[in-house]
Amino acid sequence: MRVALAQMDIKLADPDFNFRFVEKVIEKSAQEGSDVVVLPEMWNTGYALDHLNELADPLGQRTKTELGKLAKAYHLNIVGGSVALARDNNFYNEMMIFNRAGELIGSYDKVHRFGLMAEDRYIMAGSKENIFSVDGVLSTGVICYDIRFPEWLRKMAAKGAQIIFVSAEWPTARIKQWRLLLQARAIENQAFVVAVNRVGSDMDNEFGGDSLIVDPLGEIIAEAGEEEQLMICEFDESTVKQVRGQMPVFADRRTELYY
Numbered sequence: 001m002r003v004a005l006a007q008m009d010i011k012l013a014d015p016d017f018n019f020r021f022v023e024k025v026i027e028k029s030a031q032e033g034s035d036v037v038v039l040p041e042m043w044n045t046g047y048a049l050d051h052l053n054e055l056a057d058p059l060g061q062r063t064k065t066e067l068g069k070l071a072k073a074y075h076l077n078i079v080g081g082s083v084a085l086a087r088d089n090n091f092y093n094e095m096m097i098f099n100r101a102g103e104l105i106g107s108y109d110k111v112h113r114f115g116l117m118a119e120d121r122y123i124m125a126g127s128k129e130n131i132f133s134v135d136g137v138l139s140t141g142v143i144c145y146d147i148r149f150p151e152w153l154r155k156m157a158a159k160g161a162q163i164i165f166v167s168a169e170w171p172t173a174r175i176k177q178w179r180l181l182l183q184a185r186a187i188e189n190q191a192f193v194v195a196v197n198r199v200g201s202d203m204d205n206e207f208g209g210d211s212l213i214v215d216p217l218g219e220i221i222a223e224a225g226e227e228e229q230l231m232i233c234e235f236d237e238s239t240v241k242q243v244r245g246q247m248p249v250f251a252d253r254r255t256e257l258y259y
């Protein structure tokens with residue numbers, strides 16, 4: 001699978017600018033022969049939480065239309081990072097996933113709200129898991145702070161997810177933890193982790209990129225720097241079966257003892 005990770009800067013509170021940028025990134029990903037492009041967290045608005053009334057995408061209509069159109073036009077899968085979305089008088093931090101036909105095949109509201117960036121005051125938490133297929137490979141997608149909750153990712157890996165996509169706005173200050181958490185999630189779930197972080201800054205934080213792809217043994221097979229870049233990397237997803245076959249971690253679990 002050839003994946004394109006859009007490690008982009010996000011213009012705070014400027015959805016028009018960000019949509020135009022994402023369109024170019026997707027076009028470039030297609031030109032580079034990517035099977036799937038992955039976007040960062042809250043890429044339409046950044047953390048402009050005070051202004052979600054004006055900025056959040058009503059029912060995600062714009063995101064659905066534009067990303068769906070691009071997926072179809074360029075015939076590639078899109079793991080749409082997440083956008084600020086308005087629904088039923090609430091705001092959500094929502095990921096949408098599109099297949100090569102441009103169909104919306106999944107959506108996911110961030111389950112764990114990150115209080116240090118005020119999500120608990122502005123965003124409604126989701127409560128549903130996220131499992132979808134990318135060209136036949138069962139996958140899951142989670143959002144940023146979610147990676148600190150191994151039980152949550154495990155649930156989806158135990159249901160067969162072989163690739164864990166992660167979209168983030170993870171500050172530079174904790175980038176070492178980002179790397180370690182992603183490697184740990186890959187090892188314990190014997191899965192590929194494809195994680196995209198943003199670069200740039202907003203009023204409160206600097207974001208250091210360091211988007212990573214980690215293999216099911218925890219080895220980092222691709223890593224981006226601190227600058228804006230489209231990182232493209234190819235991996236063989238059948239490694240997951242091999243690794244799971246060699247060490248039967250899932251079969252050896254003693255779930256009756258855990259809670």
Ligand SMILES: NC(=O)CCC(=O)C(=O)O
Binds near residue numbers: 117148169174
């Ligand atoms: N946007 C986020 O969820 C940030 C999570 C984070 O920074 C962390 O340390 O966890």
